[in-house]
Amino acid sequence: MIGVTVSGCAGLFRDKDEDLVITDEPAEKIYNEGLTLMAKEDYPAAVKRFEDVDRQHPYSEWSRKALIMIAFANYTQGKYDEAVGAAKRYLALHPGSEDASYAQYLIAASYYDQIPDISRDQARTDRAMEALEDVVRKYPNTEYAVEAKKKIEVAKDQLAGKEMMIGRYYLDQRNYIGGINRFKVVVTKYQTTRHVEEALYRLTEAYMSLGxxxxAQTSAAVLGYNFPDSQWYKDAYKLVQSRGLEPVENKESWISKAFKGLGLGGQG
Structure with a gap:
């Protein structure tokens, strides 16, 4: 016997061996009960009441409101898969609604909150980046776009840090080409992160080791031009000088072009 105890009338429908009770509770009443449970931080019970709204009044305005609350309540509990599922369903049913931007943000935030430690695989970070960029692209003039941009910078820093960790490992193994490839990703894709200064120094180091x-001179010169007070530049300058050379920018180098592409420039 599956039933819901309510006050008022209810219709009884028999399905094979089970009796399914369909209530006629007002949608607004159920929804407000869900809000009350949310205020008490009883999120599992709140989700059930919002699901009742969606199930009993599927085509109502209250169902639309309940669905976004299901996503939010699950996100609050750290049930990220359920939050993403509810938010995606909301977007599929109500793509042009006023809460569509929030639903998109909940998807991105759910992925973002699962970003792993830098030593682990960063597939989830990539997924978070994509979802956050969707928020900015689809809803650029919302408060959620502002928050998404902040989270994007953190995610970029995480991805750059992973590249740096692997690049440093390659240098320790004297795999200079492997290291250069990793540092190149930081310089070309993550120039706004805190890792770019070290990446330019490591490029100087790797290229010097390869002869x-x-x-090497270009990476040191670009580092000095954009970050003249950086300790990484001081170290790069000493390294170049130790070979009787000076930092000099080759304008045709990929390093120089990468920085000009973002308006950071090079010397000259």
Whole structure:
């Protein structure tokens, strides 16, 4: 016997061996009960009441409101898969509604809150980045776009940090090409992160080790031009000088072009 105890009238429908009770509780009443449970931080019970609204009054305005609350309540509990599922369903049913931007943000925030430690695989960070960029692209003039941009910078820093960790490992193994490839990702994709200064220094170090002095000089020069007070530049300058050279920018180098592409510039 599956039933819901309520005051008022109820219709009884028999389905094979089970009796399914469909109530006629007002949608607004059920919804407000869900809000009351949310205020008490009884999130599982709140989700059930919001689901009751969606199930009993599927085509009502209250059902639309309940669905976004299901996503929010699950997100609050850390039930990220359920939050994403509810938010995606909301967007599929109500793509043009006033809460569509919030639903998109809940999806992004759910992925963002699952970003793992830098030592682990960063597939979830990539997924968070994509979802956050969706918020900014689809809803650029909302408060959620502002918050998404902040989270994007944190996610970028995480991804850049992972590249740096692997790049440093390659340098320790004297795999200079492997290291350069990792530092190149930081310089070309994550220039706004705190890791770019070290990446330019590591490029100087790797290129010097390979004897590709013009690229080493360029990375040191670009580092000095954009971050003249950086300790990484001081270290790069000393490294170049130790070989009787000076930092000199080759304008045709990918390093120089990468920085000009973002308006950070090079020397000259």
């Amino acid at each position: 590709v002095v013009n690229e």
